[in-house]
Amino acid sequence: MKTIYITRRETFNAAHKLWREEWSEEKNWEVFGKCSNKNWHGHNFSIYVTVKGIPSEETGFVINLKELSLILKKEVVEPLDHKNLNLDVPFLQGILASTENIAIQIWDRIKDPISEAGGELVKIKLVETENNYVEYYGGKEPF
């Protein structure tokens, strides 16, 4: 079975801070450092979404990238781009806006739409800066 992994990149530019309301500013600083700046900071995020499948004999596609891109535009880029991740995003309410947690929430949001489009979501890579990123396999541990 000639399983292929296909990946689509989208980008969004957003503000956030790492902050626990129940902690003092000093405690937030101690744990989160400069990421706790109370007036926010921001990033150019890149998200790489990987879908697994066997290429269709008819189209040669695992999934039509136009469809995958439309899902990502609707479920990720529109709600997150040029937004404040702590304040403006319903599906991130009440969640500490670490890159780790954002990746998990995005997974939960796009898994079903991708499935309905005939693909199997297997990995998200969320890049915050050129020096750090997270990867999430839906809880699986390939290594």
Add this chain to the structure above:
Amino acid sequence: MKTIYITRRETFNAAHKLWREEWSEEKNWEVFGKCSNKNWHGHNFSIYVTVKGIPSEETGFVINLKELSLILKKEVVEPLDHKNLNLDVPFLQGILASTENIAIQIWDRIKDPISEAGGELVKIKLVETENNYVEYYGGKEPF
């Protein structure tokens, strides 16, 4: 056992289109969108080839990268660079030239030469644009 994965990148610039001869131009457009432009379009492709092995005590190498590069130059770059993937490449004849299918054909072509050079091919990553790429593990599904 200290297994290392080593990767070599090569590049090729080629034209292709996504097109089924037995379909009308309209049907091709409906399925493949702008990729079906009948006069072709093109890309700068990058291919990353990963070989697995235990570093030799004598050389510190999993595989000599000069040898690996020579195999890739002969089997991938020469036949594909500055070519039309639908028309000019014997080993892609009759195959819908999606990135997925190209990756699979390249795998079949380089697996044995790499094996003869003492390496074990375990992954191909074929990058079409900064926004999309495919990965192929020879049919294996690591995740």
Add this chain to the structure above:
Amino acid sequence: MKTIYITRRETFNAAHKLWREEWSEEKNWEVFGKCSNKNWHGHNFSIYVTVKGIPSEETGFVINLKELSLILKKEVVEPLDHKNLNLDVPFLQGILASTENIAIQIWDRIKDPISEAGGELVKIKLVETENNYVEYYGGKEPF
């Protein structure tokens, strides 16, 4: 006067060949090498368009990047993306499709629309591969 230069990048993926009809295939090969492949090859092109001006006191903008992007989408990306530069592009008809000549034609096409949007086009950079690009200043020679 606080003149700022602002640059917008757009991308397009296209096929082309370097070819003179009045020359034999051998002569074309001799001059243009692998770029003369008669069945075309292709690239992911990036175009960087630079506009000069003094930031508006009201908006802080030299030019609204949304407007600049719309001009480039209409005048460059739509006519060139997923096209054959030799066959499909009215404003490149009869022109040898070297990166140099494409850059000059794009300049002539976008200069006036940018001017009408209140900006002054001063530079185009057209990137063909990671190893080569051309720059055009509308004929000016800053160095």
Add this chain to the structure above:
Amino acid sequence: MKTIYITRRETFNAAHKLWREEWSEEKNWEVFGKCSNKNWHGHNFSIYVTVKGIPSEETGFVINLKELSLILKKEVVEPLDHKNLNLDVPFLQGILASTENIAIQIWDRIKDPISEAGGELVKIKLVETENNYVEYYGGKEPF
């Protein structure tokens, strides 16, 4: 005279919005689009600072990059990194936080320290995203 231009890159991640207090939210949206989101958004900014000079016979340097980097860390990275460009930065108070205006303010801030270190600041390039950046030559217009 063997004049060399040497460039140092630094990065900072910050939140900002494009917003005029005296305008309604609708007017801000009309002019600034998604960049006017009232709860901010953010970017990974890169700044490239170019200094001109003749390499010292003794050191081969136009300017010692350690010194240049220290100036940029003190004058740019410390005040801007992980900050809100509208709220947290004294030297940007009262200034519309467009990339153009930020570049001009940074110039005014680093020109003299670089001069005291024996260099001549001639260019700032401030990159907001992979698709847009501004350049400032202190008001000069090389092209």
Add this chain to the structure above:
Amino acid sequence: MKTIYITRRETFNAAHKLWREEWSEEKNWEVFGKCSNKNWHGHNFSIYVTVKGIPSEETGFVINLKELSLILKKEVVEPLDHKNLNLDVPFLQGILASTENIAIQIWDRIKDPISEAGGELVKIKLVETENNYVEYYGGKEPF
């Protein structure tokens, strides 16, 4: 269990050569090619270190990236940056300085400190040039 993989990049610039003392210069050239130049050559190395874990409910972190970065600065960047990998690095003494071998030694050096900081080291990627890199999973073979 929502396992996340988080990666931190650090860089170091170093000289090395591939060379066996007990071989002649000719034999070294035959096996290692230009990498055997007896007066050394060098690279800008990038190292990507991946740590696996479940994000803390309190901090949203798998591991605090400041801590991870401090470990990498102390154990990798300080001993290797602007050094000769064959001559200057105690933990590489007597080891053929191939990228493969360097990656294995770095793993052995950072595994425990990362563990003490509460993380589980699962992957190192060591990039030597834009055309080649190695990956090491501590001997595991995920594919």
Add this chain to the structure above:
Amino acid sequence: MKTIYITRRETFNAAHKLWREEWSEEKNWEVFGKCSNKNWHGHNFSIYVTVKGIPSEETGFVINLKELSLILKKEVVEPLDHKNLNLDVPFLQGILASTENIAIQIWDRIKDPISEAGGELVKIKLVETENNYVEYYGGKEPF
């Protein structure tokens, strides 16, 4: 006159140190810092060479990039790649191996061959790391 600037990139990986023989190790450290490590360090250098001219009516070329690349391979890559810039390169003997000085020496070496190939060398950009590079216009000062 439709003057175009065309740029070709080549790369070389080399060792060097910043060091004055007549200074003590302490004095070298004081001035050159970690770049003075007596056992060398190294970099992946990229060189961008820009040639100016009017595209030929016959070929559309300012200069044939194959020819330009051959000149750069012969005059820059062969003598510098996988070499020690202080010890192995005749045309750098007796010259402090700062990026500034290397750029000037490369200019003097490639200016005439490019001129004989019908092009006019106008700029060299020599990139040492992602954080620093120098540019040289043959002594001209465009800004």
